[in-house]
Amino acid sequence: MGHWLYRNIVEPGKLPLLLALGAFVSTFVVTRVITRLIRAGKGPFGNVKAGGLHIHHVVPGVVLTVFGGFGAVASSRHGFGADAFAVVFGIGAGLVLDEFALILHLDDVYWTEAGRKSVEVVVVTAALVGLMLAGFSPFGVNEMSASELQDRGTVILSVAVNFVFSLVALSKGKGRIALFGVIVPFVALIGAVRLARPGSYWARRFYRRRPRARARAGLRAYRHDRRWSRPRRAIQDWIGGKPDTTPAQLPDAGRGPGPGER
Template identity: 80%
Template sequence: MGHWLHRNIVEPGKLPLLLALTAFVLTFAITRVVTRMIRAGKGPFGNVSAGGVHIHHVVPGVVLTVLGGFGAVASSRYGFGSGAFAVVFGIGAGLVLDEFALILHLDDVYWTEAGRQSVEVVVLTAALVGLMLAGFSPLGVNGMSDDELHDRGGVISTVAVNFLFALLVLSKGKARMAIFSVVIPLIGLVGAIRLARPGSPWAKRFYRSRPRARARSTLRAYRHDRRWAGPRRRLQDLIGGKPDPAVARR
């Protein structure tokens, strides 16, 4: 176990990524604790305003993300500088994605149902970066031997096929599965074989004259959503806090 950790995570080339992920997760967790305390009226924290304008934490997040990103590009993969800029980038990314829903909707939806999108994006981001730290590379290049990696045609064809699988899964209305299939191509293969979700581009194009497939797709989506909607909402509430019902109904 120790050898695997040293080879896949603690090696110098991946240390900045580990630091960035740690800073990202901790920043998101601390930010959610602070905002929930502000919402409950507890603790010494409060909203930051300037000239009557509420300054959302996405603003310093953007600044830190820019500084950390450009600093990481300008520095090498090794040394103190790369680690420091990785931490700065992780902190900035955590602040930005914590208000992803606000950016998406251009409205303060932090404590509404729409605000759940921020929690989902943060969890997806952390999971994808964690998979990359564990040794997975985008579009399946990590599964190739040294000889295959030297073969440019083989690399291009592998990336292209896996990318097409991801697009196919996305066209079937399975966004989360498509995202993970970029890192784990086997997920894309499974998603490509399974039925599309109703209302997806694939279903509209290929199930229009196939009532049986359309009915199976609708029934499977209904059963899936009924089974997982509740646990997913409880997990989001645990991580990010429950939305405000009064605001959610508007």
């Protein structure tokens, strides 16, 4: 394990990226646990306020992200400095993206249906960073044996082929399949060969004069959403918490309550 870690992570200079990813995921998990405890009125935690103004955790997140990002740029590629700044950046990014929906809507939608966007963005970001770690690990490794070159060449070819299929799946309106298809073999192929979703670029371009194809695509999309919407929502609720059934009334215009103020 130690040899693999050195050859694939340390030697190519990817340790800061691994540390940033670990800090990012850990920060998101810890933050969600704390906000759910605040929402339930349990534990010693509470909202942070200054002069009556609730300070969302996106604020220290922005500060940490800026500090860690500029610090990483100023530091060398290797060494303790780069690793430390990577951890700071990962913590800041986790705090910021945990409240991505608030930034998107400029409103406190943390525990609403719109707040699910934060969970989706965090999952997508973690998957993309994981792809950077796994998919491009051959670069920067020195003195590889013939078997290592062959294995890594196979990985690169597989990623490239999956990426092409992912582009086709993306044009068919299947964003999640396109994303994970780059990482998981055959997932993008399934999305690429199946019917496009209504309203996608592929449907507008190739189904324009095919009414039967448009009808089949609409029916399949309806059945798919009906079948998988509930499990998908259950997973999102398990990760980020179940949203409120009705949006809470905001006490002040322009300033929403904190995630735990309900």
